[in-house]
Amino acid sequence: MISVAEAYARVLATAHPLPSETLPLPEAAGRLLAEDLAADRDFPPFDRVAMDGIAVAYAAWAGGQTVFPIAHAQFAGAPALPLPGPGVAVEVMTGAVLPPGADAVVRYEDITIDNQQATINIPPAARPGVNIHTQATDRRRGDLLLPAGTRLTPAALAVAATVGAAEVRVTRLARVAVVSTGDELVDVAATPLPHQIRRSNAYAVQALLAPAGADVHLFHLPDDLPTLRQGLTNILAAGFDAVVLSGAVSKGRADHLPGLLRELGVVEIFHEVNQRPGKPMWFGARADGGPVVFGLPGNPVSTLLTAARYARPWLLALQQPAAGAPEPTPAALTAAAQFRPALTHLLPVQIAVDAQGVRRATPVVVGGSGDLAGLLGADAFLELPAELTEFAPGTVWPAWPL
Helix, strand or coil, X not given: CECHHHHHHHHHCCCCCCCEEEEEHHHHCCCEECCCEECCCCECCCCEECCCEEEECXXXXXXXXXXXXXXXXXXXXXXXXXXXXXXXXXXXXCCCECCCCCCEEEEHHHEEEECCEEEECCCCCCCCCCCEECCCXXXXXXXXXXCCCCECCHHHHHHHHHCCCCEEXXXXXXXXXXXXXXXXXXXXXXXXXXXXXXXXXXXXHHHHHHHHCEEEEEEEECCCHHHHHHHHHHHHCCCCCEEEEECCCCCCCCCCHHHHHHHCCEEEEEECECEECCCCCEEEEECCCCCEEEEECCCHHXXXXXXXXXXXXXXXXXXXXXXXXXXXXXXXXXCCEECCCCCEEEEEEEEEECCCCCEEEEECCCCCCCCHHHHHHCCEEEEECCCCCEECCCCEEEEEEC
């Protein structure tokens, strides 16, 4: 049995970068760029009017002129028309090109317009350029805006659109098969018999992994060994990057998976981790470059916590290898906790940030590995070391998100 740290290191060692694909920009939201995107022109590309009002020559205003005849209007999206003369104004709208010859904009709030004449009601500004967004003040043509590895958030997507990236090269989503096993499990839409329960683990794992960059496909296989063998053979050959199994990895008579996976060419990397919940966890990889396989315990709490501790970080590392291994965020316990066995304890908690900005972790009472409903109040779990049995309030421990 290996430590949690060693198990995590062995999992991350299999996280090789994913290939890229090219997508239309609207389909790339949330994906990771696989190329650099640079400014194709200055930002802004012209001297831009920043306020509705009038554009004037600063020298005339600073020289004492306060009344300016309005020659014409300049709207956003229209070609620039020059200032007819130093003593004349052009009515301008936000986003318009600044009329050549003008170098100051006075807001509507600071002028009075009557009979096509604008009277400025405030003293001259201290210098030219007031209410003007000068060309190239944000970025210059050729500046790197979005380096490879950037996640296409709404703001990043807008920047990509601004530089004309109608298509972008992004990291492909990891294709993940999530496989539940067990004769006691029935479809979510079915009415279970007294000895059956509805399948839930697969949906929990799918909801955990999809936002981390996975294209998740759900499967269910019975405990019947020939059917299980054929189903796994098909799944392992289907081009998935990872297969996440729930159940049948312990030492019961129906726990066929460890031996069957070895039979199907999946090399065992570890089996059993010094942790609770999730001690029976199994992990391996196909020697021929096929998928990695996470064999998670079947109890619902064990399945979700081990998926969050190992499978989700593996996915993130797969997409951004340059960023290094995902790390937990420290949080301070709000109440005492005890755990007697010499195992790393994965303690479900609810995280809150106090008025001083400190992350506080309040333990959530879960009635054992089968109490899935007990996790409803948890949004993270603390990783408490095996060497200790008492964990005092105020002590700080690594917290992994759920």
